Amino acid sequence: MNTKKFDIKKFLVDNAIIFILLLMVCYVGITQPNFLSKNNFSNVSINTAIRFIIALGVSGCLITKGTDLSAGRIVGLGACIVATLVQKADYSDKFFPKLGDVPLIVALLIAVAFCCIFGLINGLVISFFKVPPFIATLGMQTIVYGICLVYTGASPIGGFRSEFTSLVSGKLFGIPYLFYFALIAGVFMWFLYNKTRHGKYMYAIGGNEVAAEVSGINVNFTKILIYTLAAGLYAIGGFLLTAKAGGATVNAGYGYELEAIAACTIGGVSTNGGVGKVSGILVGVLVFELLKVSMQFLGVDTSYQYIVQGIVIVVAVALDLRKYLAKK
């Protein structure tokens, strides 16, 4: 703890969501067998890992008062690119029938490279044409989808090499591989956000873009970097998603952007810009994932699951904002 005296009330208010999350986990854990099992831990961590990586990408956009609605579709593009590269040699419906066994890392890098192009375009359009991020990335959402349709001809792609799909089932020290992916991504982003100039620039731009500009920060360049990096993370998300699903279609990743944005906001990334922590983003993603599993374990009717999920989004954010509401 700090040297400062510990304020229990503040601690509770600041971490309200975390407590509620713990409460929920305890309740479901006690009432539902197998919820607190190793298997479930590994399921949740696999789901969380992918969403977390995508949310990390979106977070930079949000912190600079932007947003990225193309996130989900870029995840989908990444997924489709990877999918076409990791098919079994003898798969009858092979996309590139003559393609040999592409090493996984190469497949990943190719997907990252392609996705980054679209992130780059997002960044350029936002910086130089001053198109509001919402619109720029909304347009990109549609464009990337179209491109993905053209690329795959809308056919689903499957028949992957087992070394690829085992990325998800595989474990190291009893912990799924995906967990490590997320860990590395999280540490990397934490470092970037807190220890490098780029991170400071990002927070400064989000806090006051004019101030950043007149302080000599290359605002355009920083934004471009943010959107490009984000797309790179989406590609990784797409890669893992494909491994997890065991197949990919143009619809992969669809709608993930909204969930990622909601997760970030729940985790304290402010839509007013300039605020947001990597640890918060993780909490935000966990809220979603734990909620989903819990509802399934509790056997909540699907239609009602939507209602609950919607309410949780709103309440989690309302709760979190309480601390800012401090009466004047």
Next chain:
Amino acid sequence: MNTKKFDIKKFLVDNAIIFILLLMVCYVGITQPNFLSKNNFSNVSINTAIRFIIALGVSGCLITKGTDLSAGRIVGLGACIVATLVQKADYSDKFFPKLGDVPLIVALLIAVAFCCIFGLINGLVISFFKVPPFIATLGMQTIVYGICLVYTGASPIGGFRSEFTSLVSGKLFGIPYLFYFALIAGVFMWFLYNKTRHGKYMYAIGGNEVAAEVSGINVNFTKILIYTLAAGLYAIGGFLLTAKAGGATVNAGYGYELEAIAACTIGGVSTNGGVGKVSGILVGVLVFELLKVSMQFLGVDTSYQYIVQGIVIVVAVALDLRKYLAKK
């Protein structure tokens, strides 16, 4: 024209989208027979009417720096409610088997009333719990969808009385009824935005919320009104959509919010708040609708239609913002 001297360059820049729109219409009109026909006018005006009414609803949220992601789902809810009330007495799959013939206006009002409840909640959550509109309405999007699923059990609802469906096919002075709906909505909103206190308050809140508060504006009340009214307009949109499609499912209106937001932005509603005109919104909606018809007439492959549409969104906004960029 004005007494001021006419600045042709400014006129061109200010209305760039309109000119490009006209150009497009001319091109398609010349190359494709029947494009400039009365029938096509009527199709376009029917589609535009519905989208325009929805975009009008969203515009108030945008002008106050908010947004409404629940728009599409509320349209869907309105559509489903109306649909369950206007079925033929002898339709075998009737939702309320014992329900008599509900007058159309009553069906509309019931839908409006129910939808307004959700708009009201949006407004309350945004005003009093200070949940960012993006998140509040994202949550509501999911909630309303869930409610609609519960209400309809996800089954499609059809078998309407012909007086209802003929709302769309019917014409007055050779112009489809729907056109008049849109006209009335447009005139009403123009009046509200320009000639009433509410409108001025709305622009003021968008311009500077704190200053609005200090100027004695009841910011919370104004916002609540805006979100509630918006939901009312979505309900009307849902009503007309159902009449047009001749049936409704929980999926009705899905995704309309993004299109509406994009249309507003293309039409000059600023995401920075405080700026936006009814006429601009109409132009924005027309850009979309004319683009869609044109692409179909030109026989553009559906996959490529997405790409074109995405590019148009971005370019239209880039173009429009030029005028605000007035070289620093």
Next chain:
Amino acid sequence: MPDYMLEMRGISKCFPGVKALDKVSIKIRPGTVHALMGENGAGKSTLMKCLFGIYKMDEGEVIYQGKPVSIANSNDALHKGIAMVHQELQPIPERSIAENIFCGRYPLKKVGPVKMVDHKKMYDEAKKLLKEVRMEYDPKAKLSTLSISQMQSVEIAKAVSMDAKVVIMDEPTSSLTDNEVEALFTIINDLRKKGVSIIYISHKMDEILRISDDVSIMRDGQYIGTWEAKELTTDIIISKMVGRELTNIYPQRDNVPGEVILEAKNLTSIHPKSFKNVDFKLRKGEILGLGGLVGAQRTELMEALFGMRHLAEGEIIYKGKPLNIKHPKDAIKGGIGLITEDRRGSGIFGVLSIADNVSIASLDKYLDMGIVLNGKKIEQIVKDNVAKLSIKTPSSKTQIQTLSGGNQQKVIISRWLANDPDILIMDEPTRGIDVGAKYEIYQIMVDLAKQGKTIIMISSEMSELIGMSDRILVMCDGKLTGEISGKEATQENIMQFATKFN
């Protein structure tokens, strides 16, 4: 070393509808303080923004250290050794004080191949710099915990730490207390000794005469001339700025305070560190000054009276009845108006027109049939006000954000004139206002008082308090420490009360 550190030649700049700069030329000597003076909207800030690369000039050239240069953007300007304190504060509230100071040039350290921000160095240096501007704040604290004046000090610290050859200061003291101003002047003198040129913009005559070596004057976007400060007096400067003689700084006060209209009893904020147990009375037709040091909680007190802040205790008797104010709209309904001190934050509606900005608080008055706004009536009231306050604007449809700071302030005053309140609270009403316009504002205050309105004026300028108030209340540390009648007020007795900490 060339004769001039910097020359700007024939600079012109047009905005839609305004020629902001019309072939302006100035020359800045090395190691001097060069004051730039002119009425609101004369083009001072615009000229500086052109120099700093924020605006692109339409024509003209910049000779810097003897060589023609072109400055593409702020980054470029900073690299060339030009730093600027901006008229509009540019805080990044959510980041630490140190990060605000080192924004854009964070100290780095190399860890292996990776360049990392050197936090320790950043905080240490920030601490040193803060000391220089007499601020003993934790550099790790969020900027948002500071008051406006403290933020301004931070910006000054930032600009002077840039190691620049030219430091532009656009109204650096607009929110500073006397104490802080002294610190600034010490810094400026040090810089001058090091050969740095300072371009200093201010509307405060005494500062100009004290600190500057040369004075350049602008009027309506044109360059009028440059003089050595020692040749000048306040009157000469004013007449060159305004283009005519200005005989008095304060108008004749011929209002007569009448019966008590409002009585505040035991007002206490919900925040322990804010105002407590404040009692005062307001009379019809009086101008009440509210003095004190920055941080004395004057603003908080008035904002509470206006319903923007919460009271823990206290009662307000207005026109004989208790008045319950929960929200500004309650206050406005009761006939109270407030011009806030933070113009950009809580005053202007930037993207809206002048007409909208003027009419927004009084829309109820322009209704036909109870709902329809009458455009003609609005247009009329706007026209009247633009004329009365001589607001410089191309049209009433102009966006207020394009006006100069001073003119924006006048528009906000118009808003409250249009609303016609019985009590008008003005928090630093002449901040950033040129002398000519100040006089106009003072005159309006007197006129209002003569019509039986009550004015409460918060001001940090002693002379303004003394010159304008019928009565002065002084606060210190959240408590009312004294009351002085206007006639008896002196700098000394106000200061005495203002520093009466327990």
Next chain:
Amino acid sequence: GCGSKKESDTKKDDTKVSTQVEETADQAAKATNGEGLKGKNIGVCIYKFDDNFMTLYRNELQKYLEEQGAKVTLMDGKNDQAEQSGQITNYITQGVDLLIINLVQASAAETVTNQCADAKIPVVFINREPDVKEEERWASEGINATYVGADARQSGTFQGEIVNDLKDGGDINGDGKVGYVMVQGDMENVDAQYRTEFSVKALEDGGTKVEKVDEQRGDWDQAKGQEIVANALTANGDKVEVVFCNNDAMALGALQAIESAGRVVGKDIYLLGVDALTEAIQNIQQDKMTGTVFNDHIGQSHKAADIAAQMLNGEKVESTYMVDYIKVTKDNADDIMKMLQ
């Protein structure tokens, strides 16, 4: 034995339709004696909850399973394979006795099957058919998995055949070829792809010359169906003789467009859908639609449940079971309607 033989052979003969209906109902009756489902936890994964057809299907499936004493939970895959895979792992962790899965992506079958096999949970795939190779693998590796569904190609073929059987073979304007508009579902869906392809193929196989006047994607959505057909009719007028819709919802929208363009189905245009929604059947009865294809959710869901019961009883099952689509035209519309009531 509850139909362990393959039933995928396309019935060409229209008169067989009514016997087919009885057969399906018959199967349903027989299955009630299945002991295997009683008290069992069945996890059902639906690819997307708001899919019209899958709604009918899942409701029927749930009802039928519960009637036989099974404990059923359903999950909505939200059209996202990754989401669904997560749900499947959750079911496995929870320890369900059997899974009935309507995959989002048929190509994910291998991964999913392996997961279930590892956990020793039998799995019945429905509606979206895995790769043939995958199905063969189940048999050869003795994996307890099977597919119960319908062949989407057949639904397309039936659409085409209905047109072929019209007295003018679809050529209303007598120019020797049939001008058609194709309104597609979302193209990621194999149903959409096959219906688009095989409706036209059946027309051509029947010796008709065809001309594609327009082809647009309507995402199964009624409003989009209306918009697309309204535009197509405006642009192409009488050239449009047949409107093929990949499902009935879009066909109903198309009908709106056709009527407001002042055209009359059966007289100067033909309109075909798939699914046999109640409203579509009524339209056929009233000559407002030419025909549709009954996507037999009752037969399919009952079959799936019956096979599930067999698996739970430890019986060995085939790797695929096909339930036929049924052509619906004015001739048999009343029968189909009765069956659905």
